[in-house]
Amino acid sequence: MGYPASEWPEPIVPVQSLSNSGITEIPSKYIKPPIDRPSLDSFEINSETDLYIPVIDISPLINGSDHTDEAMHAISHACKEWGFFQVVNHGVAPDLVQKLRAAWREFFYLPMEAKKAYANDPKTYEGYGSRVGVDKEAILDWGDYFFLYLLPESTKNLNKWPELPPNLREITEEYGEKVMKLSKMLIKAISTSLGLDENYMLRAFGGDNIAGTLRINYYPKCPQPELTLGLSPHSDPGLITVLLADEHVKGCQVKKGDLWVDIKPKTGAFIVNIADQIQVLTNAIYKSVEHRVLANAESERFSFAFFCNPKGDMAIGSAPELVSPLSMPLYEPITFNEYRLFVRNKGPLGKSQVESLKAA
Ligand code: OGA
Numbered sequence: 001m002g003y004p005a006s007e008w009p010e011p012i013v014p015v016q017s018l019s020n021s022g023i024t025e026i027p028s029k030y031i032k033p034p035i036d037r038p039s040l041d042s043f044e045i046n047s048e049t050d051l052y053i054p055v056i057d058i059s060p061l062i063n064g065s066d067h068t069d070e071a072m073h074a075i076s077h078a079c080k081e082w083g084f085f086q087v088v089n090h091g092v093a094p095d096l097v098q099k100l101r102a103a104w105r106e107f108f109y110l111p112m113e114a115k116k117a118y119a120n121d122p123k124t125y126e127g128y129g130s131r132v133g134v135d136k137e138a139i140l141d142w143g144d145y146f147f148l149y150l151l152p153e154s155t156k157n158l159n160k161w162p163e164l165p166p167n168l169r170e171i172t173e174e175y176g177e178k179v180m181k182l183s184k185m186l187i188k189a190i191s192t193s194l195g196l197d198e199n200y201m202l203r204a205f206g207g208d209n210i211a212g213t214l215r216i217n218y219y220p221k222c223p224q225p226e227l228t229l230g231l232s233p234h235s236d237p238g239l240i241t242v243l244l245a246d247e248h249v250k251g252c253q254v255k256k257g258d259l260w261v262d263i264k265p266k267t268g269a270f271i272v273n274i275a276d277q278i279q280v281l282t283n284a285i286y287k288s289v290e291h292r293v294l295a296n297a298e299s300e301r302f303s304f305a306f307f308c309n310p311k312g313d314m315a316i317g318s319a320p321e322l323v324s325p326l327s328m329p330l331y332e333p334i335t336f337n338e339y340r341l342f343v344r345n346k347g348p349l350g351k352s353q354v355e356s357l358k359a360a
């Protein structure tokens with residue numbers, strides 16, 4: 001699938017600096033074609049139809065209690081119906097979460113020069129950035145981010161992490177460890193819910209080499225949110241994503257049939273979604289789901305997406321246990337490294353990437 005591009009196709013303009021400049025009209029580079037623009041009245045549609053992603057209390061799984069049936073059933077149902085759910089009572093300390101939010105807010109409020117010292121490139125994406133994809137013609141999204149590799153240890157490069165605020169590195173490392181533990185527990189539950197051994201998926205995706213990366217998203221205020229998006233429709237490439245959404249400002253939407261459904265995060269919850277590699281391994285019994293983020297004129301928004309990914313160099317295809325003579329393997333096996341390259345060069349493109357793996 002080619003090589004990673006080594007440079008951006010044009011100079012990077014942080015969205016934060018556009019937003020802070022006080023412009024009242026967004027540059028044409030951010031204006032989506034009419035068909036891709038959000039309909040901002042969708043909030044109302046949802047409250048009328050009462051369509052919400054499931055909220056699951058996972059305390060029985062965390063506590064190793066005998067009463068896990070209900071939580072397991074809810075996860076299995078959510079994976080089939082939505083590919084998205086919220087988890088509460090997940091065991092990650094609220095205090096750690098608050099410190100993480102505060103540290104990264106402080107980072108994004110540093111002077112632009114301090115942030116640009118960490119400017120990223122499309123080879124690894126690690127660092128401070130404002131675009132995904134290297135297509136020069138692409139219409140850009142209204143958001144900045146910081147991307148970093150957390151786990152396994154061998155992928156972590158603390159020198160590329162912000163030095164300020166002083167507690168940012170330590171807090172982010174601790175958060176990564178806790179959320180990785182949670183992710184593995186969820187993957188075990190997902191594995192069991194399909195009738196597989198609880199460790200089947202963890203093994204199939206690389207065991208101790210399962211990786212964790214973190215994308216801290218910052219969506220500055222946007223003067224014309226009806227013309228653009230904070231993040232274009234995409235499915236996540238890896239196994240699962242554990243999202244810590246903004247406490248106060250909604251904006252993330254999930255595609256359900258033809259509707260874009262708002263996610264309304266519960267206080268203290270994480271939002272979990274199935275990503276492309278689970279779709280491949282389960283031969284599409286569980287599917288990754290398209291989601292996007294709206295821009296907002298009144299409020300800026302922060303979110304933290306923890307991506308749990310397979311080991312990079314193993315070919316991943318459909319599990320033989322989940323393929324029957326009636327359901328042939330749907331996807332050509334490829335490694336996650338190859339797959340991610342494709343995503344990194346093209347940027348967010350709905351579900352076309354995982355669809356492109358379909359066997360002829
Ligand atoms: C992502 C993502 C959602 C959000 O970073 O992949 O989907 O609410 N983020 O920021």
Ligand code: NI
Nearest residue numbers: 234235236291
């Ligand atoms: Ni995503």
